[in-house]
Amino acid sequence: MSSFPSDPDAASGSASASATLDTLTELRALTRTFAAERDWGQFHTPKNLAMALSVEVAELVEHFQWLRTGELQELDQRKLEGIRHEMADVLLYLVQLADRTGVDLRAAALEKLRMNAEKYPVEKVKGDARKYDEY
Amino acid sequence: MSSFPSDPDAASGSASASATLDTLTELRALTRTFAAERDWGQFHTPKNLAMALSVEVAELVEHFQWLRTGELQELDQRKLEGIRHEMADVLLYLVQLADRTGVDLRAAALEKLRMNAEKYPVEKVKGDARKYDEY
Amino acid sequence: MSSFPSDPDAASGSASASATLDTLTELRALTRTFAAERDWGQFHTPKNLAMALSVEVAELVEHFQWLRTGELQELDQRKLEGIRHEMADVLLYLVQLADRTGVDLRAAALEKLRMNAEKYPVEKVKGDARKYDEY
Amino acid sequence: MSSFPSDPDAASGSASASATLDTLTELRALTRTFAAERDWGQFHTPKNLAMALSVEVAELVEHFQWLRTGELQELDQRKLEGIRHEMADVLLYLVQLADRTGVDLRAAALEKLRMNAEKYPVEKVKGDARKYDEY
Numbered sequence: 001m002s003s004f005p006s007d008p009d010a011a012s013g014s015a016s017a018s019a020t021l022d023t024l025t026e027l028r029a030l031t032r033t034f035a036a037e038r039d040w041g042q043f044h045t046p047k048n049l050a051m052a053l054s055v056e057v058a059e060l061v062e063h064f065q066w067l068r069t070g071e072l073q074e075l076d077q078r079k080l081e082g083i084r085h086e087m088a089d090v091l092l093y094l095v096q097l098a099d100r101t102g103v104d105l106r107a108a109a110l111e112k113l114r115m116n117a118e119k120y121p122v123e124k125v126k127g128d129a130r131k132y133d134e135y
Numbered sequence: 136m137s138s139f140p141s142d143p144d145a146a147s148g149s150a151s152a153s154a155t156l157d158t159l160t161e162l163r164a165l166t167r168t169f170a171a172e173r174d175w176g177q178f179h180t181p182k183n184l185a186m187a188l189s190v191e192v193a194e195l196v197e198h199f200q201w202l203r204t205g206e207l208q209e210l211d212q213r214k215l216e217g218i219r220h221e222m223a224d225v226l227l228y229l230v231q232l233a234d235r236t237g238v239d240l241r242a243a244a245l246e247k248l249r250m251n252a253e254k255y256p257v258e259k260v261k262g263d264a265r266k267y268d269e270y
Numbered sequence: 271m272s273s274f275p276s277d278p279d280a281a282s283g284s285a286s287a288s289a290t291l292d293t294l295t296e297l298r299a300l301t302r303t304f305a306a307e308r309d310w311g312q313f314h315t316p317k318n319l320a321m322a323l324s325v326e327v328a329e330l331v332e333h334f335q336w337l338r339t340g341e342l343q344e345l346d347q348r349k350l351e352g353i354r355h356e357m358a359d360v361l362l363y364l365v366q367l368a369d370r371t372g373v374d375l376r377a378a379a380l381e382k383l384r385m386n387a388e389k390y391p392v393e394k395v396k397g398d399a400r401k402y403d404e405y
Numbered sequence: 406m407s408s409f410p411s412d413p414d415a416a417s418g419s420a421s422a423s424a425t426l427d428t429l430t431e432l433r434a435l436t437r438t439f440a441a442e443r444d445w446g447q448f449h450t451p452k453n454l455a456m457a458l459s460v461e462v463a464e465l466v467e468h469f470q471w472l473r474t475g476e477l478q479e480l481d482q483r484k485l486e487g488i489r490h491e492m493a494d495v496l497l498y499l500v501q502l503a504d505r506t507g508v509d510l511r512a513a514a515l516e517k518l519r520m521n522a523e524k525y526p527v528e529k530v531k532g533d534a535r536k537y538d539e540y
Contacts, residue, residue, distance in 0.1 A: 040262075052335050063185075071181070111223065112224060186469065331456065375493070381493065
């Protein structure tokens with residue numbers, strides 16, 4: 001009934017698929033199918049997807065909230081597994097929101113990196129985490 | 136001083152680079168360089184990156200907060216541009232958090248899609264957006 | 271063992287208590303006792319409390335994420351009860367964060383209302399929800 | 406034109422008002438007037454208010470995101486002032502959301518504290534911040 005691959009090997013793509021498809025393009029196709037099969041597109045307005053994204057990020061944050069330092073060594077295997085699942089949810093909603101709003105995530109990220117490089121010149125901000133407008 | 140490419144063509148990668156590098160791998164390399172040049176790794180604990188991610192998602196949500204329906208046609212060009220930039224920030228922090236925690240985002244997303252397919256079988260949830268545990 | 275009132279009437283305060291204690295002051299006292307009895311003060315840094323607050327707000331947001339309009343009539347009794355509990359959590363963490371940072375919530379809110387009144391003059395913004403800096 | 410008090414003494418209420426009005430009741434009245442004067446009630450669906458609340462909480466979180474420990478002594482006067490303003494915004498939106506959904510915040514908070522006392526018995530959780538469902 002569902003065209004979603006139940007076989008792990010199938011899901012992670014054949015060698016030829018992973019050679020040709022970028023992950024973001026691959027996930028876009030898979031999430032489109034997933035939502036279409038469930039007739040969930042009707043709920044997926046950009047606004048609702050943005051809210052869902054924020055909820056998933058909070059579930060990620062929850063794993064860190066009572067940690068003393070929040071460094072890697074404070075995360076045990078159980079927490080790491082939970083964090084991994086929540087990061088997946090964040091990426092999946094982000095891909096769907098980009099799809100709905102016609103945003104090319106790769107191009108947007110590369111452009112933002114260039115903007116950040118201008119906003120935070122190395123010689124000015126090295127070792128300093130203050131926001132750029134605090135300078 | 137900075138090795139970050141200021142030329143758009145350079146930034147989006149040469150043809151050969153984009154043919155071989157997956158976007159997530161490409162962004163991981165670029166964000167590593169960006170943070171290293173600024174000596175910002177010291178601030179990038181997993182906990183802090185998760186917080187920064189949540190702040191960026193909220194800046195995305197802010198664009199939608201007073202919309203009546205939140206559908207695509209309610210977004211003007213100015214809002215779409217803002218949304219695009221915030222989605223870029225979300226992706227960049229997500230990639231950095233995955234890098235710091237050793238998470239393979241693609242594998243995690245594909246696994247989560249399979250888990251979701253089991254949790255929300257098509258025949259059970261079609262056209263219904265209730266959470267799986269409300270059934 | 272616990273000094274926390276288990277009797278609803280006791281918890282909501284005797285007539286004389288409610289006559290003299292402002293809710294925010296009352297909740298501050300109760301959350302102090304609650305945390306002290308569990309030795310949880312060690313986890314309650316301002317940063318961690320802010321994170322916990324954001325997680326509770328997301329649990330509140332989750333109830334709304336797939337609604338079409340998000341107006342009151344779309345909320346059934348079950349949702350309203352969930353929303354009520356999450357709003358309580360938000361208030362309880364806010365009170366604790368204010369306590370830890372020495373913030374007088376009432377004075378801060380009244381001051382912010384005055385600042386907002388200046389930023390959004392009635393004659394300028396009536397019926398318009400754009401952010402003040404978009405004018 | 407606006408009935409909002411511009412005089413600090415007026416805003417914080419006359420002695421008799423503060424003696425009789427609970428802060429939450431006082432803020433409810435002030436936010437009602439504020440929104441009515443601007444005809445903003447049309448934007449204040451419960452869903453939109455919940456989103457706005459989440460955005461304000463993120464602005465609060467932003468002050469903490471790059472701190473090393475997040476303890477009080479790491480907050481300078483400038484950060485404390487910013488934090489104070491954001492906490493005010495959080496409280497103001499929370500009060501408005503409660504007003505729109507008919508929630509009695511004090512009763513809800515007291516009830517939640519009783520529920521939490523049962524969920525986290527002192528003898529079981531003392532000095533341990535794991536979530537109750539991890540036991």
